Amino acid sequence: MIKQIIRDQYRSKFDQLIDINRIKTPKEGWIRTLRTALGMSSPQLATRLGVSKSQASQMERMEMEDRITLKQLRRVAETLNSDLVYALVPRKPVESMICDRAKQKAKNLVNKTDVQMKLEAQQLSSEQLQRQIELETERLIKELPRDLWED
Incomplete structure (x- = not known):
């Protein structure tokens, strides 16, 4: 919290x-x-x-x-009687950057799992695959795991 x-x-x-x-x-x-x-x-x-x-x-x-x-x-x-302003300014909102990264990471994780499931003849439908990506994205955003930014 x-x-x-x-x-x-x-x-x-x-x-x-x-x-x-x-x-x-x-x-x-x-x-x-x-x-x-x-x-x-x-x-x-x-x-x-x-x-x-x-x-x-x-x-x-x-x-x-x-x-x-x-x-x-x-x-x-x-x-010159001025203040130096030094900042790293994100090009888009931080929340948006996290969401984008979580979605990318979720796609990678779910697609890896899907490859394994295909090998075992347990392939998901495209709708199921999309739903799993959405769920994993939500989880990653909520938990913000330490490995979110690792490739």
Whole structure:
């Protein structure tokens, strides 16, 4: 019961982030974009960061190339009086991801069982097969076994 409550709390956190996916990173990166919006030159940013002009330019380049560290970004954000927001944002609701995975896993499990039953001349009809997949999917969603995400 407690585990379920905790999972639900985590899921709601992720569901709130879905809209953030609409925000696209500017092609020149956030550092240069914010610096320019503030009317700040690259040498001025370098001075505020306490680094050389080439290091400040390098940070902007590294951000554009996805090579900057979170620590460096946090430092620049602080210097620009900004907050660094870091998140993994699911492309669809967590519940939907769990349902999709459970259905895939259920199909695999039921189909393996069906192969064995065919060998024993106890094959299920397609309706029975679908019903077994539905039941197994429901079970997997309810129990969330540790091996749900194993192939």
